[in-house]
Amino acid sequence: MDRLHNTIRPYAWGSRTAIAELTGRRPGSEPEAELWMGAHPGDPSRLDRGDGLVGLDAVIAADPEAELGRPTVERFGQTLPFLFKILAAGEPLSIQVHPNLEQARAGFADEESRGVPLDARQRNYKDPNHKPEAICALTPFTGLCGFRSPAAAAELLELLDVDELAPVVGALRTQPANEALRQALVQILGLAAADAARIVPRAAAALREAAVAAEKAGDHERAVELADYADVEKSFPGDVGVLAGLLLNHVRLVPGQALYLGAGVPHAYLHGLGVELMANSDNVLRAGLTPKHIDVPELLKVTLFEPQAPAVLRPEPVPDGHGEQLYPCPIDEFRLSRYQGGTDRIPTETPQILLCTAGTVELRDATGAQLTLRPGESAFLPAGAPAPEAVGPDSTLFRATVRL
Structure with missing residues (x-):
């Protein structure tokens, strides 16, 4: 057994208190977003076996079969196939999609062949791996996950009474589901910055008014959902991602519940503290709510344009598992x-x-x-x-x- 010494990444969307409170520390001045546990070369955990702290990636590379076991090496290769995190969202993360394994390998090889530096702002693929993931709530946790049905998305956009969004509503109302969602996302992401700066605040104001009306009508759940959508605009005023988020399902997890997110599923975490487990990758294609690079053509290539309700996972007792409770995820690279x-x-x-x-x-x-x-x-x-x-x-x- 080796105690791990882990790095906390201070992304701007991180919480200033959540990880500190979990670990019993006094909060610092910077946001703390992700505590990484694993052997990803971006921030490997470190351990001490008598010669000082050494990266887990280096320990595994020195003798993969001794650390991972022969069956794991034969199945997944000579590195730890998963990355474990504590994630603390104080503000919304970007709306994002992860590629499947074939897409990741092709995208990585293409950018390598074109000499795009790994740390370049326009780099899409940091490694040749896919990134399915699961998030388990430690506190009440709010997110957006998977496309709504086109009809439900159209109804929500119509509620805003914003004339400029009529073409988006029209696509959602008239096209087959997959094409409707694709056209709607393309039209939203294609809005000019000046148009978005005008439309997004009006949309957010309409959402807040609708939330108040829903609360007065006794529909608390609907009121919370609409208010959560509106609150995104406070962190990203004028960002088209506020509108793109309306195409996605709203989900709230109570502590102990989890979500599994496969390749191509658009999602964004809005607020809360959770345990996140994923394949050992850092590949992200973004659709908004971020100052980082957005590559719309590449995003459209990897996005799964299918309406799907979020599948909330609850832990299931493992037969003869000595108290173990399993979150069932359809993936081999990790098990939570x-x-x-x-x-x-x-x-x-x-x-x-x-x-x-x-x-x-x-x-x-x-x-x-x-x-x-x-x-x-x-x-x-x-x-x-x-x-x-x-x-x-x-x-x-x-x-x-x-x-x-």
């Missing part, structure tokens, strides 16, 4: 589960990262090794390590590993 309280036996057939998010967890194995984890602290267990017991009344321990 949790343990809550008591004494639980952690299997070690595969490489894994254990993260404490509540209480105190004592890890003890048959060799006498012990490791204490407090909220926000994590450990790496190589494949084949002695299986530890996790002891911690009133604790929560998340487990990130692979599925073979």
Whole structure:
């Protein structure tokens, strides 16, 4: 068992308090957005096996089979196939889409062949991997996920009573679903900056008025949804992403609930603290709510233009899993589960990262090794390590590993 020393990334949308409060620290002056756990070369975790802190990526590269196990290496290659995070959204993240594996490989190879630097602002593909992901709420968590039905999107846009959006509504009302959603997104993203600066504040004001009306009518859930859409404009005034977000489903998670997001599904996280697990990639195509690069043609190539309701995941007990509760995700590169309280036996057939998010967890194995984890602290267990017991009344321990 190796304690991990992890990096917190200070993106502008991060919370100034959430990760600090989780870890029992005094909040700093900068936003804290993501705490990374894993072997991604962008910010690998570090561990100490007696010679000082060394990156987990370097430890794995020195002996992949010893750290990952032969089955994992044969199935996924010589690096940890997942990236684990604590994500703290104080403001909305960009509306984004992730490529599938074939698209990522092709996009990465193309940009490499054209000599686009990895750190270039216009770079779309940072690596040749896909990025399916799951987010599990630690606090009430709000997001946008997947396209609404064209009819529902048209109804919401009509509510705004903005004449300039009539062509978007027309496409949603008259075209087949996939083409309707594609045309609507293209038209919104194609708005001139001057037009967006005029339209977006009017749309936000109309949403706020509709939220007040819904609350007066006793429809609290609808009022919250409309207010959440309107609040996005406070962080991104004049941004076409405010309008693009209206094409997406609104979702609110309570602590313990999760979402799985596959390739091509547009989404944005608006507010909350969560545990995020994904394939080991940093590939993002953006559609708005960001000052970063937006490549509309490439975005359209990877976006799945299909209406779909968000599939909220709840943890399911694993038969004979010694207290393990699994979040069922249709992906092999990662597997997300949790343990809550008591004494639980952690299997070690595969490489894994254990993260404490509540209480105190004592890890003890048959060799006498012990490791204490407090909220926000994590450990790496190589494949084949002695299986530890996790002891911690009133604790929560998340487990990130692979599925073979």
